[in-house]
Amino acid sequence: MLPTDWPRRLAGDECPYCPPRLRMFHRHLDVARLSRSTLYLNRDQRFRGYSLLIYDGGHATALEALPPADYAAFMDDLRRAAAALRAVLRPDHLNVECLGNQTPHLHWHLVPRYLDDPRWGYPIWDGQPFEPRAVTVPEPALLALRSSLRARLAEAQ
DSSP states (O other), X not given: OOOTTHHHHHHTTTOXXXXXXXXXXXXXXXXXXXXXXXXXXXXXXXXXXXXEEEEOSSSOOOGGGSOHHHHHHHHHHHHHHHHHHHHHXXXXXXXXXXXXXXXXXXXXXXXXXXXXXXXXXXXXXXXXXXXXOOOBOOHHHHHHHHHHHHHHHHHTO
């Protein structure tokens, strides 16, 4: 059954991912503005480097609905963000997911995965067979990671 507010959410009413995104900053740290999106580092680092890449071109809910130039630029942003995460963090794998069933605004979850992470071999979303606890990284370490990602993105332009 769909939530009763689903039509409003699809229409972008009070969308937390539409600019100016003021409600996001308690949970995310802005990394870089790319051509059609902004990369954010999640403050919960249970998966080191977990980030969101959020579309900036207005409220959009479907990749196929984007104009071709916006689609191409958004995909290039995704490629750049993924490459930066891989270069800086050297994960064993990188999950890239575009869901939108909770927040219907185009965004990608970029989740570096490591062989020693507690959910290796399982989806990060499922609570079974174990649910890792939130990991709070000290602010200086989070800012250092952001700086490294910014530098890598700047090099790759």
